[in-house]
Amino acid sequence: MSDTDLPEGVRELLARSHRYGSDPTVTNYGGGNTSVKVTVPSPATGKDVELVYVKGSGGDLGTLRAEGLAVLQREPFLALDDVYRGVEHEDEMVGLFPHAAFGTGGATPSIDTPMHGLVDCPHVDHLHPDSVTALACAADGPALVQELWGGAVAWVPWKRPGWELGRQVSQLAQDPTVIGAVLGGHGLTSWGATSAEAQERALRIIDEAAEFLARRSVPEPFGAVVADRVALPEAQRRARAAELFPSLRRVASASSRQVGHFTDSDVVLDFLSREKLAELVALGTSCPDHFLRTKIRPMVLDVPVDAPLADVDARLAELLAEYQAEYSAYYSRHATPGSPAMRGSAPAIVLVPGVGMFSFGADHQTARVAGEYYVNAINVMRGAEGVSSYAPISEAEKFAVEYWQLEEDKLKRRPKPKALSGRVALVTGGASGIGLATARLLHEHGADVVIADLDLAKSQEVATELGGPDRAVAVRMDVSDPAAVAAAVQEAVLRLGGLDIVVNNAGFVKPGSLEDTTLGDWDAQFAVMTRGSFVVTQAAARVLRGQGLGGDVVNICSKNAVFAGPNNLAYSSAKAAQAHMVRLLATELGEDGIRVNGINPDGVVRGSGIFAGGWGASRAKTYGVEEEDLGKYYAQRTVLKEEVLPEHVAGAVLALTNGTLAVTTGLLIPVDSGVAAAFLR
Structure with a gap:
């Protein structure tokens, strides 16, 4: 159902919820709940039925959508009070909520549902604003609430959420002079005849509490500075x-x-x-x-x-x-x-x-x-x-x-974590080609991802695509510069809280034979691929070792590391050194539980920044084919006759990091569709 198909009261509820959820001093992510009662024709009988729409268990007010609402028929929900056996048994009431569901019932009702469904007022809000919660957690809370509101806002002593608390709030709401209640040790519940009135009352109570605290507070509530x-x-x-x-x-x-x-x-x-x-x-x-x-x-x-x-x-x-x-x-x-x-x-x-x-x-x-x-x-x-x-x-x-x-039941309803949930992956050269495909796949399997690239603008585009600050961040990184790498690793750790997977993918190529390769060409390619992998791994290893949680380092090497391709002396030599680094680092970092492996791709033309930067034209000229046919040419010289794509390389990275190859280290995996001359010996 689209928002335009929803009853007007529900649309108002969603708008009000978003207003509350946008302000962390009003309520936190996932905290609080709101509700509305509306009357609609029953699809089964055609007769009017009163429904309660209330934020479901585990939802968030700031991002609440219609599918996050539990939907209950109010009459059978009220009738549940007839079978209520007292506070010692109130938890069993949650299991009865589905018997009042309307249709499929929407989201799972939360334990706070009685505080909404039992109250006669059409709009009810339960929030955790800092100012009101401060009064709720003050030793003199009841007296302060009485002093501030004179009974218009009631005091309810601490009571766990549930049917009993819902009953108590319902009784308070029957008094037309009472517009809300401070729940001791908990927060605020308020109500209104319209959505506008409910919102005005809630925000007024919150503001009045904040003004009261500011006016009455001692100068240094936390004492002197040490x-x-x-x-x-x-x-x-x-x-x-x-x-x-x-x-x-x-x-x-x-x-x-x-x-x-x-x-x-x-x-x-x-x-x-x-x-x-x-x-x-x-x-x-x-x-x-x-x-x-x-x-x-x-x-x-x-x-x-x-x-x-x-x-x-x-x-x-x-x-x-x-x-x-x-x-x-x-x-x-x-x-x-x-x-x-x-x-x-x-x-x-x-x-x-x-x-x-x-x-x-x-x-x-x-x-x-x-x-x-x-x-x-x-x-x-x-x-x-x-x-x-x-x-x-x-x-x-x-x-x-x-x-x-x-609460335990709520935890059990959470989706099973993905294979890489709780892991942070740093991918160099992550804004295009193999790096981009790898970042996307690791993210898909639960990792939070650091997109490291020389092109910060493109990295930021990728980070936004992958969900933004909680799931992906962009850093500018020149892998050949130790200071730049150290700064980027520091930023990655501060922004995503750790580091578990390092994918050394950054690279470029300037082809040439012995005669054509200048010392500058040689040094530049070694600086990025060999030195870069070393510098990034050295900086990352300090974090990995300090955490004591193991980790993975994956070098994206090349088939050229073991195959003597023509007119590619500097690149192939740099890749060979990068590949042997895998073996050396595997032996050194293994005692810390850090696995180091490598991948030898070949002919990854589509989406490749390297091929688009001139190497594609050079290789096509070397092999005597049109540049647009280069990927097909590479495929035809392989055993499988399949073109290698960035996603194939990303899949190998995933296999090395998701537990599938949990006791594998020091391995170089060919992802080349089968280049017989490059088979490892």
């Missing part, structure tokens, strides 16, 4: 962050592989510099959406900002052991025989005073969102400390939400 925690200047800060990232990713991946995200916003740097840092970090986050993403508290790296990496690694080992022991004890204190298994005891957030925040998740988007949630938590703590004191919900209640069976 001199040795002041942020480094930006260039030093980012260089230090890139230096620390591999070690921090190793720690965060102690339970399962994680990808990172770096945040050094003013909000974060100020929090890290304050004297209350340790005290507030220990209290953890409060809003359920926060600690589900961030775990109950971050880890703080408490070493001097300029400490040697050896000292950092030693301290991280101690901190990880402490964190894991503490988290395991937390799990043991509250787990029951029916609790889901512990999901891992490594931190999701690592705070480094003077540098910034490192957040981690199964992919870069998840890592970024975790960081955004902790920024919200900082804002909530500042607001609460400014007017009262920060008082999150109890540890037992946090555990009850974190290991809620309903």
Whole structure:
């Protein structure tokens, strides 16, 4: 169904949701939910039926579409109250929601559905705005809410989302003088007769809470600045962050592989510099959406900002052991025989005073969102400390939400990760030909990709095509320049949170015989293909080794590495050196679990920047064929008589990196349709 076919109220709901989701101080990615009640003719009976459209489980308000809405018939949904057996059994109500579905029911209803379906008001919004959540997490929350709104906005003590909370909000909404409720330890729910009224009320409550906090707050809610925690200047800060990232990713991946995200916003740097840092970090986050993403508290790296990496690694080992022991004890204190298994005891957030925040998740988007949630938590703590004191919900209640069976069920509904999910791939020469095909295929199989190329504009086009900042980033890289490579690797690590796969594909050719090849031609080709592969691998290996997660290096070599083709002395020699480098690096990096392999393509004409740059014409002249027939000519001299395409080479890269050849290293794979003279011996 197109948006134009939707009932007007649903179109208004989507527009309102997008407005809320566009502002992270109103609600986070994936947080909050909105709803509308509309009356439509039933296709089965022709009689009017009242429906509830509500954001489904796992959806995001900012990007919500019609297919992300659960659709329920309100009358049978209200009738479920007749079989409700009390708060001890409220989780079983979720299993009954499908019995009220309209048609296919749309998306899976979330646990917050009763807070929408039971309320009589046509439009209901549940949000997690920083300003209101600060009041919800303040020790004096009830009194502050009464002082600010005088009863027009009610206070609801902490209660897990579910049928009981829906009942309570429904009762409040029956009072025409009450326009919303602050949910203790949680957030805001408000309502309105029209979409415009619901939005106006929600945003007014949020703004009034923010103005109240600003007016009543003490000058320094987080205490004084601690001199040795002041942020480094930006260039030093980012260089230090890139230096620390591999070690921090190793720690965060102690339970399962994680990808990172770096945040050094003013909000974060100020929090890290304050004297209350340790005290507030220990209290953890409060809003359920926060600690589900961030775990109950971050880890703080408490070493001097300029400490040697050896000292950092030693301290991280101690901190990880402490964190894991503490988290395991937390799990043991509250787990029951029916609790889901512990999901891992490594931190999701690592705070480094003077540098910034490192957040981690199964992919870069998840890592970024975790960081955004902790920024919200900082804002909530500042607001609460400014007017009262920060008082999150109890540890037992946090555990009850974190290991809620309903949350476990939501996790199980997620799609199975792709083979390369959680891996970051750097592809040189990634804006065209083999590099472009490789970047696309690795991305298709779940990798986040760094498109490295001399042509930054083309790299940016590719990165945009592949989904933008959370999935692909563009960097300008001259592989022959160690400084440029180091800067590009640093940028890649800072922007995508790690490095797992390196594809050395950058290359060019200037053909010539011994007589025709100048020293400049020779040096230039060795500089890009041989020296370039060395320089890129050397810079990347520091990251790969520091992470302790293994990795893959793949050199795109050439059939010419083993075949003496005519008039191609410098290129073929450079490729031969690049190919032998595979064997040498495989033996050296193997002890770190880093596999190094190579691919020997031949005759990849279509889409090739090298062939389009003049080599195609030269080769065609050498072989006495028209340039447009060069690919066919190459195919006819092979065993299989098939033209080799960039996608064929990309497929070989995928096989080497996706676990299919997990114990293969030092291998050179021909992708040449079978050039007998180039068979490896």
